[in-house]
Amino acid sequence: MQLSTKHLIGIKELSKEDISLILTTATQFKEVLQRPVKKVPSLRDVTIVNLFYENSTRTRISFELAQKRLGADTINFSASASSVSKGETLLDTVHNILSMKVDMVVMRHQASGAAHFLSQHLPNTAIVNAGDGTNEHPTQALLDAFSIQEKLGTLQGKKIVLVGDIMHSRVALSNIYLLKKMGADVMVAGPPTLIPKYIEQALGVQVCYNLQEALQWCDVANVLRIQLERQKKVLFSTLREYNLSYGVTQKVLNSLQKEIVIMHPGPINRGVEINSDVADGPYSIILNQVENGVAVRMAALYLLASPQ
Template identity: 45%
Template sequence: MSWMHRHLLDVDALSRPEMELLLDQAVHMEDLLDRPIKKVPALRGKLVVNLFFEPSTRTRVSFELAEKFLGADVVNWAASGSSTSKGETLRDTAWTLEAMGADAVVVRHGMPGVPWYLREKLRKASVFNAGDGAHAHPTQALLDVYTVWKHCNRSLDGLRVAIVGDVLHSRVVRSDVQAFRLLGAEVVLAGPRTLMPLETDALGAVYEPDPVKAVEGADAVYLLRIQKERALEGLYPTDDEYHRRWGADEELMARAKKGAFVMHPGPINRGVEIASAVADGPNSLILDQVRSGVAVRMALLYLCMGGMEA
């Protein structure tokens, strides 16, 4: 078994053995994070451009750390203040990056499909999707499954994962459902009907309107971030009411399996989708997810950025 991908646009490009290989390599990368010297020369001489058209702190910093720990040269290209605001097209930006010698482009964009477009326009650089619209966020999904996988003796078979919150606007949830299901877990979605897409079945997950039933017997409860501007759009009444009905507090968590993991992609809204007692509780994997993100992205960059085909 070897890794033949040069890009990662979404998790549906990966087979189960490929995903397991990536997770296994991430374990070795995570070992590096405990060392006084975390930097290795594996990507020495490679140039990675982090091309972020939307603000992002943790995903960008996580990619940047992964790139730096592997010894790559890193350029952060933020859309605000760049040539994009002067009217440069995406195609011209892509060609500019290539002319600068980029070996890889990590892209975050509000428009779904942008990473696919970039891969088409770039001749040799690897493309990594760091989130496109409400479409996909494959590295978040990989770090999420990795975090549970390593805590569950490297197997997700038969696990029940409840994802609660704003599924409609979430790029995380689409990739996460695919990744968890690929590894044999069952996924239940919960949240207000107004924040739920019409065709949840198409994702391969069950929609359970009652949050208590959704978390019943769950091995992991994954809370999605509630963007407060959604209340202004009338999609839910108030933060307090959201919290009472859908928020993960100790009472809701008591319905899940004993010791069920608590997860969140961050940044968290305390008192809205999650209570502080749960976010900071003994079963919370939220900070472990952050650490896992660096390891998983190191494994991905390493595997995708080798030499050219002979």
């Protein structure tokens, strides 16, 4: 089985079969990660450059771990140490890296569309999008889907609500694309200022401005970070007020007539979009998401490195 694409730019470009293949392959790699020896030599002769133009602890470490456990050679580059300031174009930078016989580039970039742009100009090399602006973060959506499937057995027919800052979130967009393709029902919930207009029609999701109603509806709540650093304007009054209206607290969960699964892509702003009693509580699968991230990234890298 092979992916229908040479790149992993966004969930939007993947078929349902691609997604299933990645998730199935990830199941096998998750088994590898339970062993004392967590390494397989699948990518022994593959060289991967991690090009991070935005900071990220967890995503960069997760990708690097996935690469090392597949036996790949990895080279890291972060923006502060790059030649960005020297005025070279992004395309030149990546073109040059690939000329050095690098097999794959994993890139995080602040510009939406950066990964897509590269893939158009570099058709023969695998470009993996590790987050581009407010567009997509495909491996996050894949690990979220893997974690839901692991917990609930399937995505088909499950009700998932994405809570919070939908407007600025690449995690939300990638999740919506993926969950819809896999047959889940998707709702977005949050203050009107943080939810794009016309999102129902555009993406086929429900919208709810009341947290409790949204949680009562769903099987799974994926609570997004308040991306303070990405908001140009003040879109809600204070973090304290945000927490009072849209923060997921144990008190809100207790008021529901059901149990729901709690997810968060991290990093968590404790006491803002989620309280510690929930994040660390029995319904949270937040650390499972982190663990699954390595397996899902191993699967994606492995499939992209295979000849097509």
